[in-house]
Every structure is written in C-alpha cells, then in structure tokens.
Amino acid sequence: MKRYRALYLSLFLLMLLASSMPFSNALNYVSVTGEVMDFDTGEPIEGALVEVYSQRYWRRYSSRWEPFQTIKTDSEGVFSLKIESGENYRIIVSYFDGDQNYVPYGKYVRSDFDESLIVSLMKAASIKIRGRAYFIETSSIPSNTYKVLNATSETILKSGDLSLTYGSQTESFTELVNIQGDTVLVPSDSRILIEVISNVKIGEKTSQRTMILDDFSGGLEPGQYVDVDLRSKVLPESLLSVRNDSENLRGVINEKEEEGFYLAVERHRLSELERLIQEAETLHDIESYESSFTKLREAYILYKDLNGIVHGIVGDAARSTYILVVFITVSSFILGSIMHDSNLLKIMYSLLFDFILLSLLRFLHPGIPLIGTLDFILVSLSSFLFLSTLSLIIPRLMSAGGGGEVSIINMIIPILSIAKRSLRRRWIRFGLTIFSVIMLVGSFISLTSFSTGYGLNVKKASSQGTDNFGVLIRTPNPPPEKAAAPFSGGNGAAGSVPLGTELVNWLAEDIQPILLAPKYSTQPQRQYREEYNPVGRLGNTNLFGVLGILPTVESSLTGFDSLVIEGSYLTDEDSNEILIGRELLSTIDAQLGDAINLRCFDTNLKVKIIGVLDDEAFSQLRDLDGDPIIPQKIIEYERIEMDGPDFVTEGLAYCEPHEVVVINHKTAESLSGIWINRISLTLPESINLLEFSQRLAINRGFRVWASTKDGVFLSQLAGYFEGKGLPVIIPWIIVMLNVVITMLNSYYERSREIMIYSSIGMNPRQISTIFLGEAGVVGLVGGSLGYIVGLAAYKFIYLVTPSLQVEQKVSAAWSLAAIGISLTAVLVGGVVALLNSTNITPSLIRRWRANKAERRTDSFVIELPIEVLEEELVEYISFLEEELNKSSKGFNFTTKMIKKREEDGKWIFEFVYSNTGTSISTVYTKNRLIIEKNDGDHYLTRLECVGDENGAQAAGSLIRKIGLGWSLSRSDRSKTSIIQDAGDL
C-alpha cells in the first residue's frame, strides 16, 4: 500500500489542479472602478469616455497598445471594468462636448488587485492649429507633434501618467482619443506654451525643427477656442533667415566687387532675390501665408543658386590666373620675336612685353590677388624662364635630317621665321587685323553673357487649350542613375518616382479641390524575368500593367467611362471588379461577369469582369500632359548573344491594351507593387491654375501641368541656360572675312616668294603652314590682348552703361574660349583664303602659257606631264571624273556637261569650262581630255581646248592642277605601300 501512496498523492494533486482550472479563470479578473469628476468643481462627469488599452495580444511582438474595452461613465461619473489580472493596461479618459471639453487623461494600471480610481479632468481650451510648418529648405511635407508645456518650468505637462502630446506622433492623445489632428486641448487657466516639433525630410535625411508658441502663456478660458495659423509663426523665422542670407550675400558681392569682380548679373539677381523677399514679407503682413511661403521658397532657391555661383566665380578666377599667365607669356614671346632677330634682344623685348601685359593683368584680373602677389610673380617668372629656355633649345634640337623629306616638326622654326618676317613687312595690315581680333575678343569677353541657373521653369507644353481645365501633378524626372536602374540589372522601378498617399491626403486637406483623381499603376520591375517582366497574371495570361483609377472622377477628367463598349463602368465603392480590353477578354476566353484570379506581384485577388474596353480608344487615351494613360513596361530593344549571359539593351514602352487590366482605387490599394503615378485636380474657378501650378512646383518640387484656355503649361524646378550676346558671331564673321582678305592678298603678293620656297623643296603642305602660322600668330596675340582689353572693359562699363548685364569671364574656361574664338576666326579665315587661292603649289604647276606653238588646227593642245601605269588607269580615270565633277561647283570657274567615254583604247572626257569670277571678261571653252597609251606601258594625258587663248590658259590650269593632285595622292599611296611592304618584311 505504501508503495502506491506516492501514486495516489500524485493523482490527487493532478485532480486538484484540474478541478481548480475553471476557478483560476475567474480569479484572473480584477475589478477596476473609477469616478470621473471635474477638477475644479469636483462634480461628477457623466458620459466621459473610458478606453482601456492592452499590450496583451502584442506582447510577443512589440509594446504596442491596442484598444481593448470602451465604456462611458454613468450619471454619477462612475465606471467599472473587469480586466485580467497580472497584465499592464492603459486607461484613457476623455470628454468632448461642443461647449465643454476636458483635457484627456491617461493612466497605466497593473491589474494585480482590484483598483479604484479617481480621475479629475481639467477643463480644456481648444487650440486649432491651421496651416503647416513648411520649411523653405525642403519640398517635403512635414509631420508635426504638439507638446503642451508649463510656461514657467518649460517642462511637458502630464495628464495622469501620459504626457500631454498631440499631432502625428504615435501614442499622442490625437491618436488615442481620436480628435482632429490639428486640435490641441490644453488645461484652461494655466500658463502654458505649445512646443511644435516638425519632422521634415531635407535631402535624404529627416531632421527635426522645434518652435515654441507662446501666445497662451497668460492662460485660456475654459471652453475658449483659439485659432493659430502655424505659418504665421514659421514664416517670420524663415523670412528672417532668408533676409539674413541675402544680406550676407550682398556683403560678399560688395566685397568681391571691391576686389575687382564685375558682378552685374549677380547683383541683378540679388535685386530679384530681395524683391521676392520683400513680396513675401508684404504677403505675410496681409496674412496671405501660402503665397508668402511660395515667394520665400522661390527666394531661397534663388539664394542657394546665386550663392553657389558667386563662390564658384571666385574659385574659378583664382584657377584661371595660371592659364592666363602662360598665354600672355607666349604672346609676349611672339611679339618679342617679331621685334628682333637677335636672341638676346628677342628675350629682352619679350620680357618687356611680358612685364607690361602681366602688370596690366595684375591690375585688371580679380583672380590674381586671390592667389597672392608672390605666387603670381613666381608663376610668371617660371613660365617666362621655361619659354626662354624652350625658345633657345628647340631651334638647336630641330634638324633637317639626313636626307629625304623634312618632317613638319623640324620645319616649325623656319616656318615661324618666315611668318615673322612677313608680319614685320606687312605690319600695318597685320596690325589692323590684330586690332580687329582684339576688338572681337574684347567684345566677346565684355559684352556677352552665358550663365546657368536653377529655378522655376514654365514652358508651354501645348498651345492648344483644352476643355478640361485642371492641373496634373507628377514627381520630377528621376535622376539618371535611378532611372537607369532597371536597365542595368537592378531591381529598381523604372519610370517616374511614385507619389505617396500622404500627398493625396495633403491635397485633399490643404487644397480642397473639386475633383482629385489619383491614377495608380504598376511600375515596370526587373524582379520578374519570365516572359519578359510581367507584373502579374489574369488567369493564366501575363499582365504587364495594372491601372487603378477613381472611376467617377476619372470619367469627368478624361472621359474614361466612354471607353467601355460592353458591360458596365467601375464604381468608386465596389472592390474586386475589373475592366479589360476586347482582345484580352478573348485571350482568356472569359465572359462578362466571370470571376477570375488576378495576381499582381505577390498578391492574389478574385475579381469580376464587369466591362469591356475599346482597345484602340484605350491606347489613345491621354492625360492632361499628353502622356498615354496606359501603364509602361520594360521591353527588350536589343540582345547580343555572348559566351556568358547575353548583353541586353532594355527600355520603356507603353503597354498594349491587351496587357492591362483596369481596377478602381480601392482594389488598387489592396494590391502590392502598384503606386500613384499622377494626380489630376479640378479646382474652383477662383483659383488661377497657372499660378497654382507654379506654387506647387516651387513649394513641393513637382512637375505640374496646368491646362488653361491659352494652352497647357508645364511648371517645374529645373536648371536653365541664359545666353546673351550671341550676335557676337557677326563681328566674328567680319573679322574672319578681314583675315581672308589679308591672307589672300598676302598670297597674291608673295607668289614669287612662294615659287622660291617651292623650288628649294618645300611642299604645298609646308607652304600653307607658313600662312596658317601667320594666322596663328595673329590669333594668339589678338586673343591674349583681346582678353586683357575685355577685362579692362569691365572697369569702364560702369561709366558708359551702368546697367549692362553681362557675366564677368574670369574663369579658366573663358580664358581658353577667348583664345579659341580668336584662333578659330583667324584660322578659318586663313584656310578659306588658301582654299580660294588659285593654287598654292606654283613649283609644280610652273609658269606656262598656251601659246600659238601649242595650237593645232582649231584647238589648243596641252600635254600634261603625267604618266600613268596600266594598273593605275582605272583609279586615275575615276579620280579625273571625280575632280571634274567637283569643279562643277567651283566659285570662280565651273565645268559643265561632263561626259566620259572609252573609244579605241582611249578614255575621253568632254566638258565645257567657263570662268566668270575674277576676270573682266568671261571665258568659255569646249574641251576634250584624252588619256591615251604611248608607245611604252604608260598612258599620257592631253587636253584639247577650243576657245580663245585666255580660255585655254584657264582650262589648262585647271587640268594641270587636277594632274598635280593625282601626282600628290600617288605619292601618298606609294608611301603607304612602302610601309606595308616593310610591315610584311
């Protein structure tokens, strides 16, 4: 028996435990009773709402409080609850009546024992917070929390165990007692402050701004209702901040102008900035806060841009100094070299010019003081020493070589010497040309202005007004790296950045439009690779887009309901209904009214087909901005097969109607991967749509289209380019023409000199380099001096035109541009002159005359000194044909009626030559160019020319020139073949 005692005892204890379980449930409840009374009078409050929150169901996951039980107090102000013991509870007591409100009360309760509470509610005054605490630094919409502070101690007031906090913060009384988000209930007759904490996203970071509302520090009457416009509190601070920024910037501009910078454009923009601030202040004074904020934000954007530009100019100016010193030293050397041939005197003159020009630069260029005088002197000296050494060493390094053709590099010094001598001989003409180049560059530097900026950009998207007056909002175009994400193998969404639902709420609350139509659509994604990125399926058919609309509003704005050709249109209320195109309906082999599974990314929904859309009309339906309403998808543009994964180029395209289903907004919100893509608004007539769209663009950073009777306008914040002084191209052309005349005459005058060069072995390329060298010298000297003249002009512009709005060009890029503009003018002029000159290779064409000795019967016969090999013949014939055809478009002469034929082993070209350009009388000849085999293996060329002697001379010159071209090209070819042969070896 004893051995069973333990077993019996165990069974007894087990039974005892089992029998005690129902009792234990009853024992787990404790009673909480309470009495709610007025804090001042002690009278009970009937109808006070008592809400119990528990963490019980969330214990495992978080400390979140969930509503558990709600009751109201009786006529004695008493309430009674039964709650489980051993748990934590939060009891919130509130009482709101239209006339009498109490400050809500919160208490934490640990339900170990029965508890009796006395809740004294304080009479409340209501503060209605209007507007939002917008900040000029960001376009994001802030979320505000309001804390009620004791005005004396500036500590947060508590109502029971809870801090008296309202607003968007979780666990605030706004959320707990379900009052309007912009209402703050504060204890009456208490000296209080309201601390407003705004969480705002600036760039990628969320920052917190705090301000104190001290209008109520004297206390408020019970039941008093106070209206506070938060913007009236935030704006003065922002106004002051931008005003201070603007003042500081003015100080910087003044300081920089004293240092020698010409900041007329920047000063003008600063005036614009101050005007905007002034307007913002005026609008604030008349309590037009929204407009005031818009002006202020515009001012802030302008300030940021301008501040960056002003500081950028200063940095650029310092950097450009080094480049300018080098250019000026080079120009000084050129001038010094022109002055004298002796090395010593050359360097002395160069030093003198360098000193004069650099002194001028020191006086005129504001960037030099920034790098310091010592640095400037060091850079100047080192560049001079370097160039002096170079000018002495290079001529000794150059050599004519051991025979054969002298390379162009080794010809530089002689070519420059010849150019120098020519410049010296024709110094008046070249002096005048340099003067015109100086004028050109000086005017380019001082009278043109090319600037970039960032700000509000309004452009006409369409000049046709529409019947649907309204506004359409999209996010700004995504940065290229984000837009490119899907195409580079990332998982990002393509297309524009989605708009958030908080924006819809903000628009509904703050703008209060007549109609508000968010359009939901799927963003093309990369994570689904099968069948080329479908976003979901309808039954077994792939879908590439899902479109969600607010049916009634969309039908008013875009006439979407008219697309339904069968069945019915969607309603705002009924979920899980879809519209599909006719083609898709037949693809899935379904009927109207059928229920079918819709999968969108990872969510599935049973939906009913209630209407059929006209495919064609659906694909044509467009939004206010002209974009199709239909969603976009990713398509494959090109695929290159490779050893590893294929190289694929992808892009965006609009879906076909049979790839899309249409649902209403409620269904859209229950699906994943579907976002608000745009919002359309219809506004009251009193609102100016264009102004409103600009305000949204400035304040919120959206791209906003406004459809008005004058057309559709797009407003957005964007960079812009402003160019003034583009007509400088006219002086540029005139200077170029001037150079053409100078160079042409230089050529005509020096034909005998050129023949000598030619006879001593200089080839056409080398001879033309002499002319281009002269032009280059003119360009470099003119460019450098012109830049200094341009800089000097800034000093005198004030005297003649105080308001001339030009940007000072003191950056490195502009220094190079100044040299570039002069070099291009003179080199283009030089090349045009060389091309227009009759021939620059007199040694090869030689002096010749088609005299009577060459005249046979009725025509002049001109034998060309060219022998062509059998294997070259085909190429030679096509060369002749090409050149004769080219000559048909000649400026001074022309070839016409060109005919080619082969006859008895001879090739014959017949053509007419006429010269109408430069001679007093017009010449006209009929010609036959005959290519005929001689006794040996060669072909000879002969021109038979019918006309007068002048004509024969001119036509003969042309053919000789063509022959010369052939000889030169043959020489090049033979070189190539030699190199190839060497390579083979």
Next chain:
Amino acid sequence: MRSIPPEHKVVFTLMDAIRLGIGYIRRRIQRTAINIASVALAISFFTSLVITDLFYQTFSRIGGTSLQVDVYQFWLVVVALIVSIVGITNAMLISVYERYQEIGTMKCIGALDKHILMLFLIESAIQGVSGGVLGYILGVLTALVSAGFTTGFDIILKTPAGQLLAYFVGTTLLSIFLSVGASLYPAWRASRLNPVEALRYEL
C-alpha cells in the same frame, strides 16, 4: 608763271572715277565681294536692331506690350562697325599697294593728287552703297524674323513706310560714310605717292 591753256588741262570727272572704280571692282570681284559682305553684315546687324526697336515701338503704339532691345546689343553693333571699318581700311590699303604702278602711270600722264583721292573714295563709296543696301534688306528681314513671333509678322505693314524709308536712307548714308571714312587714309596715302617710286615699285 605761265598758266596752262584750257585745252591742256587734265580732265578727270566724277563719271571717270566711277567708271574706273567699277572696272577695278569687276577685276577683283572676289575680294570686293568679301569687303561688301563685311560692310553688309555690320549694317544689317545695326539695321536689325533699330528696325526691331521700330517694330516694338509700333507694336506698343497699337496696344501691344512695351518691348525693347537689350542695350548690350548696341555695343556689339559698335564693335561690328569698328571691325568692319578696320576691314575696309585694310582692304583699301592692300588695294593701294597692288595699284602702285597704276597710280604712278596715272600721275605720269597728269593725274593730280585729288584725282587719285577721288578714285579711291569713289570706289569705297560704291562698296558702301552696295553694302548699305544689302545690309538694310538683310537687317529688315532679320528684324522681322526676330520681332515677328512676338508682334506678328504683319507689323511691317503697320509700321509707317516713311520711317522705314528714313531708316533706309540713314543706314545707306552711314554705310557710305563708314566706307569712305575707312578709305581716307589709304586714299590719302595713294594720292601722295611719288610717281617715280610708284613706277619702280614691284610686288
């Protein structure tokens, strides 16, 4: 001093100068064309601005917005005119060098300094007239294109013809004045040439 009998006087009329000037221009048509083009460009730029301004004034008078041409553009016109003058001076100087022997010959057969001066000035005046007329036409077209989009292209019909004509006369005179002015130094230099040295001169 014995006076020269009337039958021995050298007669060189304005018509002779024009005839010779045209002949020279024809012989060097390419270079003259470039010269005229540069004058025409500068004048057309000037004309386009003043005519645009005139169109804007007309537009404002008939009830349109008040518009004006940017000041800096007039400064660019000044630059364009200066470089054009420099170009003409340059070209005329070249012309003088080329015609040293011709000038020497003319002087040998009795041409006076004033005849040579007149010859060169007439030549430049012809270039000035051509450049002025061409520049005016181009300028009016440019002004019409630049202002037309704002004021409407029929603005030219609403602008008083008298004013357009006055501008035509003004710009042509300006062009002649600039061309002749730019040629004064080269012409003076040519007229002062010693015929013996001129004949000996070789390019």
